[in-house]
Amino acid sequence: MYDPLTAPGPGQGCDHVASYWQATADTVNDDGILMGEAETDVAVIGAGYTGLSAAYHLAHVHRAGVIVLEANRPGWGCSGRNGGFVTPHISRLSSQEWLTRYGIDGARSLFAAGLDSLNTVRRLIHEADIDCEASPPGFLHVAHHANRLPALESRHQLLREIYDFETEMLSANELRQNWFCGAEAFGALRDPVSFGVHPLKLALGLLQLARQCGARVHSATPVTSWRCRDGRYTIDTPGGKIKARHVLIATNGYSSEKLFPQINGRILPVLSSIIVTRPMTAEEKNETGFVTSDLMVDTRIVRPYYRRLPDNRIMFGCRGALRESAHQDKPITAKLLRFLLTKFPALEDITVDFFWSGWVNVTYDYMPRIHRAAPEPGLVYAMGYNGTGVATSIQAGKWSAALLAGNGDDLPNPLNQELKKFPLPLLRRHGQRAMIAWYRLRDAL
Numbered sequence: 118m119y120d121p122l123t124a125p126g127p128g129q130g131c132d133h134v135a136s137y138w139q140a141t142a143d144t145v146n147d148d149g150i151l152m153g154e155a156e157t158d159v160a161v162i163g164a165g166y167t168g169l170s171a172a173y174h175l176a177h178v179h180r181a182g183v184i185v186l187e188a189n190r191p192g193w194g195c196s197g198r199n200g201g202f203v204t205p206h207i208s209r210l211s212s213q214e215w216l217t218r219y220g221i222d223g224a225r226s227l228f229a230a231g232l233d234s235l236n237t238v239r240r241l242i243h244e245a246d247i248d249c250e251a252s253p254p255g256f257l258h259v260a261h262h263a264n265r266l267p268a269l270e271s272r273h274q275l276l277r278e279i280y281d282f283e284t285e286m287l288s289a290n291e292l293r294q295n296w297f298c299g300a301e302a303f304g305a306l307r308d309p310v311s312f313g314v315h316p317l318k319l320a321l322g323l324l325q326l327a328r329q330c331g332a333r334v335h336s337a338t339p340v341t342s343w344r345c346r347d348g349r350y351t352i353d354t355p356g357g358k359i360k361a362r363h364v365l366i367a368t369n370g371y372s373s374e375k376l377f378p379q380i381n382g383r384i385l386p387v388l389s390s391i392i393v394t395r396p397m398t399a400e401e402k403n404e405t406g407f408v409t410s411d412l413m414v415d416t417r418i419v420r421p422y423y424r425r426l427p428d429n430r431i432m433f434g435c436r437g438a439l440r441e442s443a444h445q446d447k448p449i450t451a452k453l454l455r456f457l458l459t460k461f462p463a464l465e466d467i468t469v470d471f472f473w474s475g476w477v478n479v480t481y482d483y484m485p486r487i488h489r490a491a492p493e494p495g496l497v498y499a500m501g502y503n504g505t506g507v508a509t510s511i512q513a514g515k516w517s518a519a520l521l522a523g524n525g526d527d528l529p530n531p532l533n534q535e536l537k538k539f540p541l542p543l544l545r546r547h548g549q550r551a552m553i554a555w556y557r558l559r560d561a562l
């Protein structure tokens with residue numbers, strides 16, 4: 118089965134993965150397979166949020182010619198299959214870890230960049246009138262055990278004192294009365310800005326927007342090789358080639374290290390999986406008191422994420438299998454359902470209608486990068502969102518467009534640096550297995 122660490126590419130012309138999002142989105146046209154030769158200012162490889170946002174900003178703001186090349190269909194990767202959590206979390210690291218690592222000024226500028234990213238998404242949805250079922254804002258970090266409450270309390274203080282960001286602490290009682298009534302809910306920290314979307318509709322909205330502004334987006338067009346001569350790039354695909362002055366690699370968790378040696382040994386694609394249940398009955402909704410549309414994660418290190426969808430289904434996601442395999446689908450579905458039931462025992466009769474997985478891109482220092490890849494004169498990569506990339510990747514597309522247009526000044530450190538190399542990159546999957554065992558142990562303790 119497909120593993121980005123070893124595969125030459127993600128295939129050609131594959132349909133969107135069968136998911137709740139795919140079942141509830143309409144088809145949107147693109148420019149079809151690239152046939153023959155074409156010339157442009159910027160060739161973008163990958164039509165997820167990063168690539169489509171870059172295409173839009175390049176065409177609309179920087180007036181550049183853009184051609185996007187997508188191996189499968191626009192939004193086929195993570196962008197069409199994520200949990201739809203639009204948050205200002207620019208990386209997996211906590212705001213306390215940023216402070217320790219980057220000092221107060223560095224941490225503040227990253228925090229501001231995260232809020233900017235969220236606002237970019239909000240503005241795009243609003244200005245382009247993208248119908249992606251944006252939910253009212255609200256994100257709960259739920260203490261799954263009483264001993265996690267002090268950590269949430271200190272984060273609440275830190276966000277106020279260092280980042281000037283107001284959150285709310287909710288007691289177990291308040292949660293029960295106004296949000297939901299379940300187990301493993303000892304209180305929560307509520308952020309008032311994050312919101313939910315239908316991720317595939319958001320991706321397809323960005324596709325329409327980019328094309329309206331003059332970008333061409335070719336589906337079923339995998340890049341198979343590329344080279345640079347005298348500062349000009351030639352990019353090969355099965356049906357044709359593109360000549361361009363600049364290239365953006367926007368392939369994130371589906372990147373091939375063989376195709377792009379610039380990222381060799383610097384990324385770790387990791388599976389994340391999601392189930393969506395049948396709609397709750399009126400009785401189940403009543404018993405769980407699950408009235409909120411707020412996004413939720415709990416305080417475990419493995420960070421299960423869940424939300425009620427507009428039609429009263431529950432979406433529940435967490436880390437998936439180590440490798441993609443049809444044999445894993447049933448056990449992982451069962452595991453996620455068991456996990457969901459520990460939180461909502463009243464849903465004991467609920468069934469699962471959808472299950473799917475996708476590859477998130479974990480980096481060695483858990484930070485994303487938007488980087489001009491020396492010694493290439495016109496090559497930029499934008500990737501490494503560590504599973505929190507809806508807002509960040511759309512902002513990364515905007516930043517990449519500015520960088521390619523000769524202005525990368527807005528990019529805070531360390532986002533503009535080269536991706537860090539994993540020590541012993543050939544052993545990354547073994548390292549991942551060890552990390553999972555360690556996380557499980559820490560959560561159990």
Ligand SMILES: Cc1cc2nc3c(=O)[nH]c(=O)nc-3n(C[C@H](O)[C@H](O)[C@H](O)COP(=O)(O)OP(=O)(O)OC[C@H]3O[C@@H](n4cnc5c(N)ncnc54)[C@H](O)[C@@H]3O)c2cc1C
Binds near residue numbers: 201477504
């Ligand atoms: C199950 C799951 C849940 C998630 N939930 C959330 C969430 O709730 N909130 C959040 O913030 N983040 C979430 N994420 C992460 C988020 O979805 C990603 O960070 C984001 O979508 C990355 O967008 P992208 O455009 O960079 O990459 P992608 O959307 O993955 O797009 C990359 C594209 O590149 C194409 N490609 C690869 N190689 C080639 C090639 N050689 N030629 C042409 N095309 C190529 C692929 O086909 C793919 O379509 C989740 C991810 C997963 C998998």
